[in-house]
Amino acid sequence: MTRLFFLLLLVTTGPAFAGPGGEAGRYMEAEDYVRGAFPGGSPAPRTLWVSGDLRDAVERVLGHRFAALRLRYWHDGAKSVWILDEIGKELPITIGVTVAGSAIENVRVLEFRESRGWEVRYPFFTDQFVDARLEADGRLDRRIDGITGATLSVGAVTRIARVALLLDDNIKTKG
Amino acid sequence: MNIRKAISLVTALLLASTASQAQQAPATIEELWEIVQRQQAQIDELRLELGEARAAMAATNERVEETEVRVEATGDYVETLAAADTGAQKTTIGGYGELHYNNTKSDAGDSDEIDFHRFVLFFGHEFSDRVRFFSEFELEHSLAGDGAPGEVELEQAYAEYALTENTFAKTGLFLLPLGILNETHEPTTFYGVERNDVESIILPSTWWEAGAGMNGRLGNGLSWDAAVHSGLAMPTDGGSAFRVRSGRQKVAEAIASDPAYTMRLKYTGVRGLELAASYQYQADPSQVAGDGLDSGQLFTAHAIFQRGWFGLRALYAGWNFDGFAVEAAGADKQDGWYVEPSLRFSDNWGIYARYEDLDAARDQDKFTQSEFGLNYWPVPGVVLKVDYRMREHSLPALAVRDFDSLSLGFGYNF
Numbered sequence: 001m002t003r004l005f006f007l008l009l010l011v012t013t014g015p016a017f018a019g020p021g022g023e024a025g026r027y028m029e030a031e032d033y034v035r036g037a038f039p040g041g042s043p044a045p046r047t048l049w050v051s052g053d054l055r056d057a058v059e060r061v062l063g064h065r066f067a068a069l070r071l072r073y074w075h076d077g078a079k080s081v082w083i084l085d086e087i088g089k090e091l092p093i094t095i096g097v098t099v100a101g102s103a104i105e106n107v108r109v110l111e112f113r114e115s116r117g118w119e120v121r122y123p124f125f126t127d128q129f130v131d132a133r134l135e136a137d138g139r140l141d142r143r144i145d146g147i148t149g150a151t152l153s154v155g156a157v158t159r160i161a162r163v164a165l166l167l168d169d170n171i172k173t174k175g
Numbered sequence: 176m177n178i179r180k181a182i183s184l185v186t187a188l189l190l191a192s193t194a195s196q197a198q199q200a201p202a203t204i205e206e207l208w209e210i211v212q213r214q215q216a217q218i219d220e221l222r223l224e225l226g227e228a229r230a231a232m233a234a235t236n237e238r239v240e241e242t243e244v245r246v247e248a249t250g251d252y253v254e255t256l257a258a259a260d261t262g263a264q265k266t267t268i269g270g271y272g273e274l275h276y277n278n279t280k281s282d283a284g285d286s287d288e289i290d291f292h293r294f295v296l297f298f299g300h301e302f303s304d305r306v307r308f309f310s311e312f313e314l315e316h317s318l319a320g321d322g323a324p325g326e327v328e329l330e331q332a333y334a335e336y337a338l339t340e341n342t343f344a345k346t347g348l349f350l351l352p353l354g355i356l357n358e359t360h361e362p363t364t365f366y367g368v369e370r371n372d373v374e375s376i377i378l379p380s381t382w383w384e385a386g387a388g389m390n391g392r393l394g395n396g397l398s399w400d401a402a403v404h405s406g407l408a409m410p411t412d413g414g415s416a417f418r419v420r421s422g423r424q425k426v427a428e429a430i431a432s433d434p435a436y437t438m439r440l441k442y443t444g445v446r447g448l449e450l451a452a453s454y455q456y457q458a459d460p461s462q463v464a465g466d467g468l469d470s471g472q473l474f475t476a477h478a479i480f481q482r483g484w485f486g487l488r489a490l491y492a493g494w495n496f497d498g499f500a501v502e503a504a505g506a507d508k509q510d511g512w513y514v515e516p517s518l519r520f521s522d523n524w525g526i527y528a529r530y531e532d533l534d535a536a537r538d539q540d541k542f543t544q545s546e547f548g549l550n551y552w553p554v555p556g557v558v559l560k561v562d563y564r565m566r567e568h569s570l571p572a573l574a575v576r577d578f579d580s581l582s583l584g585f586g587y588n589f
Contacts, residue, residue, distance in 0.1 A: 025337070025340070025341075026304065026340060027340070063554065063555070063556065064589075069250045069253055070250055087267055087269070089269055089297065089361075089588075090267055090269060090297055090299035090309055091267055091299050091301055091307060092267075113301060113307060115307075115309045115335065116358060116359060118392060119396075119443045122396065122443070122444070124444070124445060124446035125446065128446075139522075143483065143484075143522075145446060145447050145481060145482055145483065146481060147443065147447075147449070147481075148355065148359075148364075148449050148479040148481060148488075149355070149358065149359045149443075149449065149479075151359065151361070151363070151364040152361065152364075152588070155555050
């Protein structure tokens, strides 16, 4: 047992320290996501300070404190792009959301760090958000089918989609 | 006379006109020079004022830029403090818990029991982009210690290493990739106050072992897991002889003579569908040579379909043991299955029904059970549950232990 265990340990974990392996679950760089959202050229990033009523609304959706004071976002015409982190179970998932005309144009999992639930990266899941809008009560105007075994990650992506719509509405209201 | 008067009048007009022209005559050069000098002075004065205004504007801009830099730096610092405060950067904390109340009626006797079954804390840490740590620490049944019903357990403590973007290795103490509930068992994620019995008796969830493993995520929805790890040490005599659940050593000074191997293949490439199958082999599930329990093989498969309001779970799990003693006891084949349809009416409400059929080592673990119930999620992280179970034992001699049970539950995760 001992010899076998150490052999497998060596085989499996050795490469992780030996060379330039992959970055766990990093599927896309944020810059590439922004470039994809604005094919004509990415606008300069802007800063949104999350305070007052906006902070309250964001924290209501997340169900916990929002640690950041401000957010970087990209905005051109009716389109805005948001890159946000949210924890499903253990570690933050980095999610890109593109909003156009107050509806979601695209959701993409850019980096997945948790131990389980990585299936939320699949288009069959993220495509459910396309064209989703916020209802008056802050919920999405549609039901998002979950993934068994990824319930907590599904919840994280859904919360971020709602937050992105909320933030988009905020920058448009303020002009 | 008239002519003289006319001439006089014309003369007077001419004189008046001449005098008027003398009054509006162009300024002299001296006068013009004076005007130019005055205007130049005004221009100089305005230039000076403009220069001062520009300088003031530049200074203001510089101060605004400095202020922006300071505000950004302050924001960075405050966010760093906030992140440190919440542990949101590298170290994270989470948890779940569940409280159960069971009112059971049986010919063998009625019982009322309330139990804070599980209180669990997660601690995760991201060492680098490639190395992460996950752990789960649990207090079962609220009170642990000599004579107390509960236990303090370390259910997970392992590091995961990214070999490539979609291939991972792990070492430490981890949950085995078997069934539906063993890896994901937060109470908000399943129906029923108590976990299903197939994944308690046949698959002894929560089941963790220590060792090393790998998993890969293929682009077409397929993923695989493989692990070599510590194994069971099943008793071969007494009331729990050949009972799989009693064989868990929980990696507590565990016997490690005979390793076990677990593999899983999972497909999640279609929305709402999960198909998975796992296989485990252990050379000696008792880890005692010559005791009549020589080897064990576990096979389990499950399907989950969830689309819209409708959900369906079905799972089969079965053991095959070799050895004269286990065969003589009739415990060489132990298996069970369940099917669970459900309807979720909204984000807050859902109902389910479940039917289970088990044939395990102990006589009381051979039964069928029907149940139905309701989950209410006031918010996604909190659930209230109620269900009703009806168990019928397979052996007529144990019919006295058949029971009906009403259960209430509260669960949470964060």
